[in-house]
Amino acid sequence: MNETKYIGRTARSKEGPRHVTGRGRFADDFVMPGMLHAVILRSPHAHARIVNVDAAAARAAPGVFAVITPAEVQQKSRPFKPGRYAAGLKKPIPEYATAIDKARYVGEPIGALAARSRGAAEDALELIAVEYDPLPAVVDTAAAVRPTAPLLFDELGSNLAWKGSLRYGDIEGAFKQADKIVKEKLKIHRYSSTPLEPLACIASFDAASKKLTVWVNAQVPEVIYDALREALGLEDIRVIIPDIGGGFGQKIHLIRKYVVLVSLLAMESERPVKWIEDRSEHMMAAGHSCAQEFDVEAAVKKDGTVLGLKFTEIDDVGGSVSTLTIHFTNKLNNLSNTYKVKNIYLEGHSVVTNKCPVIPNRGIGKPGMCFIWERIMDRIAAELGLSPVEVRFTNLVQPGEMPYTTPSGNVYDSGDYPGLLKRALEKIEYEKLREEQRRERERGRLLGIGVVIGVEPGGRNASRDMAIFPEMKESPGSGGVNGATIKLEKNGTLTLFLGSPNCGQSHETTTAQVAADILGIEPEQISTSTPFDSDLAPWGVAAANSGNNFHLYDIGAVHGAATKLREKVLALAAHVLNAKTQELTIEGGVVQAAGSPIKKITFADLGKIAYGNQAMMPKGFEAGLQATFYYTFPHGEPNLVPSPEGLVRAQFTFSAGAHVAVVEVERDTGKVHVLRYLIVGDNGAVINPDVVNGQIYGSAAHGISVALGEGFVYNSDGQLLTLTLTDYGKSSTMETPRIEAEHRPAPSPFTVLGQKAAGEGAAIPSPAAIASAVEDALRPLGVKVRELPLSPEAVWKLIEQGKG
């Protein structure tokens, strides 16, 4: 590569101009000739048998072209294949796009209908008569596992749908050697990321050729592709993914149900059909992150060294089994956090309840794992009379130990955790702040400081799950693959075909910066082909806005494709210029030979030759100037597949961040004000600082909002009470603090540019940071923070408890 001109600096955003002018292209912006509009019939009950569905009147209503009821879903489609997260189930449970004989959560799809306008469709939906036999709802995990509890799935014989455990090291030995056992019970609530654009899909079916095309705002093309094949038995499927108005995990999984339903309507009506979810539908049925309860025990030495960690997790997974273990399995990804503990035992319980199914959400189980570590670290400090910061320093993996293998087999590529923590304390002026806190406490102010640290893993390795479900029959695959194609056009510009869709992470800008540096051209000369189109894109399993995949697979693929193309460009130029490739340099889209200023050729002239002038090409040269590269992580071993002891790489790169939150609690109302929020982060070599900062700010803001109260609330009948963004408690500009971010990168030795992940990022440690700071603020009252969210109501209760 020429020395970098674009990598490592900000660049003009490629996505920005279309979005600021209203020219972004989102799924709802597409219109097809003859297009119909779909609406979904949903269960008003949390738990009910579906006795009968009579759609005759709806079918006869004006403008209605197609109606799908559970009977038709069963007749015309097949259940989805049980995914890898359901691998531990005793019996496979078939799951269709709608409920078939029983509804298990409010909002569960029961059917769908397509009509000429959305208004006509909504009117006709009222005409479908569903006879329900309501059953008692199961809304909390403790009640759900009582022997007398009503069952969600009769086949399972219990609402405890799965239970499993893993152990690493000598956990009994650790607890025997301990000076002290520190115990705590913790809880995280249900929340989501509520992307501003709801789910959206258009399906169009060509009956003559049996080709199904869908335009959908899905984060992972593979999920849609596989779902359509499994459910509809079709092979010729084209998935087009236009601009996505935010994802964060919400648009990975349950969206497949709607794509299948809309496709069934399109097949039935022989018309393109569009479906746009509305906000309340999104809140009740598009998926929630999992409420998790933890019973934690740490075996510690007097000096704060953690010898072992044990925890039991109870997950409230809602009314589906297809994702029932995701929050537990993800604990393997950051199981050790930044600490060098050798012995760990974890046990998971997945309990089905009459609530919305759980889905991936910015970090999935990782914020929970970080919460376990960082809460218990504070508890250890308090019980041993040490400073919370000191206890962390005592246990951190040291920079000299990198690459560091954790007890569960993760390999931390690089990082200076003590350095991050030290810098954060320096920057926030920790000692001065403590001094100020002492003074202000005397005056009655409730000021608190929370200091936490966390890793942020990146990349994917599905074979992780085989460590958790040894009974798994079929391998879920291992590692990840994604591709990129780059083409030098005959006018000398470049077109990039990415393997992944993009939901706001500036893929077009960042990849153009990388390709520009490798090829010696300005990023302005590179355009990215949008929307993502599965017929054209070189995509693999890692083509996903998920798992923090982009930095590893997409950057790796673009790097590889651009390098390959560069070689081709040089080979052709060397022939034309009668020079050796080693003598050539490229700058500004011009290939220059050493020695003579006139021995040069432009990309445009090379393009003309490569696509139209055979006589000028060297012998054996493949015509055209295009290169495709599929990237897979070359350092996947060891532990790419689980060893007999269950050692496995859950992810491949490890960013990290130290967070400091400074808060003030209002004594009378319980309201928490975040006065400062600082992150000192290591995201490896940064390609575009503005883009990475954006990911840090956004993920921190989400984690803070989650900690301070955004979340879902159900009543005892299983009715969701938070159907709007206001009720849900989404933070606006007024509640969201300014976030200070500083980079202290430790480049990864394993990636093409030293890059690491940034995306899930600050959403992982920030809930723990807020919890720590609020507990510290309430210290004069002697109360403990064990649960999120810390809404004003919850904090007020803690204050009252402290007074009493």
Added chain:
Amino acid sequence: MKQSICVKINGRVYEDEVEPRQLLSFFLRETIGLTGTHVGCVIGECGACSVLLDGRLVKSCLLFAVQADKREIVTIEGLADDGRLHPIQEAFVQRYGLQCGYCTPGMVLAAHYLLGRNPDPTEEEIRKALAGNLCMCTGYMQIVDAVKEAAKKVNR
């Protein structure tokens, strides 16, 4: 029964027949074809559908199309001049005041409305002015910074 309305949108006059129940946001998107007006909630919570109606910032999902009769609307598509970005748009691009872009049209128009009344706002004033526009991606940092930058550009 459809009703006829006459609305000036981004300087051009449109005469149309609309259903009385049609919301202004859908009229702009579907009848007029200006899809930069986004819809995130349809109940006035998110601001994605913001437009300027007779110069005032409104949420177009809270109005019926018939309420725009004989009035003037500016949507996000009406800000750029012959492909040249408005300074506020330019500031959002330069400062990465967006990620997925879904809230962006509403944010830009809210900033436009603010700067029209207060060309030199403080951070607090910017945050207040944008409080009716939710963004799920950015944590607002770079949006607020973009508005500050825009103020500089507009005042220049």
